Amino acid sequence: MIENSTLVLFGAKGNLSRVKLIPGLFHLDESGQLPEGMKILSVGRQSSTQGEWENEIKSMLDKKFKKGYCKETFKKFIARNLYHANLPDDPDAFKKFASRLKESNKFAQNLAFFLSVRPTDFALIVDQLADENLLDQSSGWKRVLIEKPFGTNLESAIQLQQSIAKHLNEDQIYRIDHYLGKSALQNILVTRFANSILEPLWNNEHIDHIQITNHEMLGVGDRTTFYDATGALRDMIQSHLLQMMALTTMEKPESFSPNHIRDEKIKLLESIRPIKDGEFSSHAFRAQYAAGEIHGEGKVNGYLSELENEDSITETYAAVKIFIDNPRWKGVPIYLRTAKRLHESGTNISVKFKNTCSLIGDSNNWFIFNIQPGESSTIVLTTKTPGLDDQELRLTKLEGSNRIDGDESIDAYEILMLDLLNGNQSRFLHIDEVKAQWSFVDPIINYWTQNKEKLHQYISGSADPESSKVIFEDPSQFWR
Ligand SMILES: NC(=O)c1ccc[n+]([C@@H]2O[C@H](COP(=O)([O-])OP(=O)(O)OC[C@H]3O[C@@H](n4cnc5c(N)ncnc54)[C@H](OP(=O)(O)O)[C@@H]3O)[C@@H](O)[C@H]2O)c1
Known part of the structure; x- marks a missing residue:
């Protein structure tokens, strides 16, 4: 109340x-x-x-x-x-x-x-x-x-924090990432911890890698000035996708109280392995959309001509590879990617399980949280195609919507405003989360800023650029 x-x-x-x-x-x-x-x-x-x-x-x-x-x-x-x-x-x-x-x-x-x-x-x-x-x-x-955003890099986030902390305690500060108000994100912890078929498998023994994706068909529209100063990495990965990763990979909290949830997210984000010098080109990839055709929109211009600046090196596609230095996730690559002007829109978290049976060859087994459009969970299984050929396999998708007729639809901001009035900080960022997020993202931005080469161009309306696969840890991996 x-x-x-x-x-x-x-x-x-x-x-x-x-x-x-x-x-x-x-x-x-x-x-x-x-x-x-x-x-x-x-x-x-x-x-x-x-x-x-x-x-x-x-x-x-x-x-x-x-x-x-x-x-x-x-x-x-x-x-x-x-x-x-x-x-x-x-x-x-x-x-x-x-x-x-x-x-x-x-x-x-x-x-x-x-x-x-x-x-x-x-x-x-x-x-x-x-x-x-x-x-x-x-x-x-x-x-x-x-x-949001709370700062534009680690230094400015610390400065802002120092300035407001002169007047406010941490329990008075509600730093927003509106993705945390989405019911599909609230569902991640429940799905993980309330279903005993998942939690025992949620570790490096069984999971090959994780992909966290946000793709849009839209371009930057009339936000060119804002976007050119921000880029895809800061706009989406720095908070929204890293928060999705934290919820997907954090340890079980002592309880679902705001502080316990945030404590586990902080521990997780602080365990991200920093990218070492010499590793950036195999851990982070960027590109810009070129002219092309988008379903429903027809022919569209490329980013540089929309911006009217051929020299911009701001990315509209960003993909990064992350390793978490803790026993649960040792050796499991986590790929985060976001793009504008791709052939489809969608946000999801796709967890790829390892091949366990050498008798069957390449199995394909995924658990997917679909965040938008539509809130659902999908399990992808490798199954035998009916018929005489014992070797012929195919994928079977078990998809269940998390919404049924009559479910309430509440916008993320409504939930967050109620949280603010109720004094519930679990869906807001602690300053340590903000710092950990910038600490990961800043070195990539610095590397990209120093490297002034023209960016790889992908055709608007296409799938992920082939060269983005440079960040894959294993040649058998592919974008879902
Ligand atoms: N729009 C979105 O969907 C969206 C999404 C995510 C995050 N955000 C964040 O949300 C914030 C607001 O975004 P917005 O798009 O609404 O920005 P906006 O359209 O520029 O609105 C900001 C408003 O704040 C007013 N303002 C500035 N100082 C004030 C003061 N001292 N007292 C009262 N009003 C004051 C401005 O007035 P003047 O015009 O007179 O300066 C302006 O009307 C930004 O931090 C943005 O990054 C927005």
């Missing part, structure tokens, strides 16, 4: 708030999850009257819920929502904001600050909150949710 509290949403007029956060809060309200007295104070940098803000909320909901929504809930939701303009040219803006928020007859003093602002604004806003004594917990708990 959520204690009565106030959610303060910084960046309320930004894209994320409009598309996900405000509609998500409405959905939570509709399903009775928000406490009666809870207020949502939206903070933006443009002035708006309360009436204008209410109209803006209405248009956000109209866009999101095309089939309509409950008018009664709308009334209740609007009554919770207030707007505050933090005008950039007003030196007293934060003072005015603080004195409004401290009106305890209007706002419960358990305060959850959601910083849906650009990363360069995180530290400044935390400083300003502290200056106005808004992080002091004597009048109620104070929590701060920081959007």
